[in-house]
Amino acid sequence: MIIAVDGPAASGKGTIARALARHYRLPHLDTGLLYRAVAATVIDLELDPEQEADAVAACAFDEQLLGDERLKDDAIGKAASIVSAHPLVRSALLQRQRRFAQQPDGAVLDGRDIGTVIAPDADAKLFVKATPTIRAQRRHAELRARGSAVSLDKVLADIRARDERDSSRSMAPLRMADDAALLDTSFLSIDAAVQRAIALVEARTAGRSA
Numbered sequence: 724m725i726i727a728v729d730g731p732a733a734s735g736k737g738t739i740a741r742a743l744a745r746h747y748r749l750p751h752l753d754t755g756l757l758y759r760a761v762a763a764t765v766i767d768l769e770l771d772p773e774q775e776a777d778a779v780a781a782c783a784f785d786e787q788l789l790g791d792e793r794l795k796d797d798a799i800g801k802a803a804s805i806v807s808a809h810p811l812v813r814s815a816l817l818q819r820q821r822r823f824a825q826q827p828d829g830a831v832l833d834g835r836d837i838g839t840v841i842a843p844d845a846d847a848k849l850f851v852k853a854t855p856t857i858r859a860q861r862r863h864a865e866l867r868a869r870g871s872a873v874s875l876d877k878v879l880a881d882i883r884a885r886d887e888r889d890s891s892r893s894m895a896p897l898r899m900a901d902d903a904a905l906l907d908t909s910f911l912s913i914d915a916a917v918q919r920a921i922a923l924v925e926a927r928t929a930g931r932s933a
Contacts, residue, residue: 724749724829725844726924727837730851731897732800732885733858733865735908735916739851740833742917743924747831752823754834754841755803757816759794760784762802778806782815797866797873797881804885807835810894817841835889838900847927848903849920855882857909 726743730736737753744751762772764784770777793799806812817840824830824842832841838848853861859879866873889897899905904923908916 724846724928725824725842726829726831727842727845727848727900727903728831728833728851728920729835729837729839729849729897729899729903730833731835731858731889732804732882733862734851734853735861735913736833736849736851738913739849739906739908739916739920740831743920744831746917746921747829747924749829749831750823750826751831752820752833754816754820754832754837756789756794757819758803758807758812759799760788760791761806761812761816762799763788763791763794765806766799766802772802772805775809775811778809779811779815781806782812795869797871801881801885804888808888808892813894835897836895838903839898840895843900847924848900849906849923850899850903851906851908851916851920853907853909855879855886858882 724747728736728740741751761778761781761784764781765772765778768781770781772778820832820841824832834841838845856879859875859882862882863875863878866878904927906916906920906923911919
């Protein structure tokens with residue numbers, strides 16, 4: 724079974740995807756980490772994330788980088804949003820994501836184009852969203868917990884800018900797949916959001932097997 728979980732930054736899609744992977748005992752891939760690894764490599768090599776050629780050159784990163792805690796840094800996240808808008812970068816990482824999705828028992832993948840591009844034939848697709856203000860509050864709390872002094876207003880501005888870049892890029896823009904189930908986590912606890920996600924997956928897979 725392949726489960727695709729899409730949505731904007733700080734919507735809760737990663738938390739939900741990990742919970743679904745545990746529930747169904749499937750491997751999980753946070754595809755955003757791939758772009759963060761590219762961004763980190765660009766920064767480490769003192770290249771320009773705005774330049775497509777520089778970003779493509781950084782796609783040959785070491786797999787061990789995916790476990791680096793530094794990838795959670797806000798600066799890496801901003802650069803990742805920039806490099807992910809380059810069509811050649813998305814093409815370079817496409818097959819890696821599809822191979823993960825096509826494992827014998829299936830997988831859970833979360834990102835922004837899983838249900839539309841990476842796994843359009845996924846057994847269940849969720850689109851997770853929340854209001855920009857609530858997403859900014861969540862991200863701000865995460866950053867503060869890691870010692871950052873960034874303001875909530877700055878985080879909200881970054882969230883809105885990232886949404887604009889993700890939605891307006893020419894290749895694989897952020898959008899809800901036509902056959903995806905919508906899950907708004909704005910006013911749900913983590914447990915409630917996860918239970919709702921499981922119910923939506925059950926409903927989708929039951930419909931496919933009927």
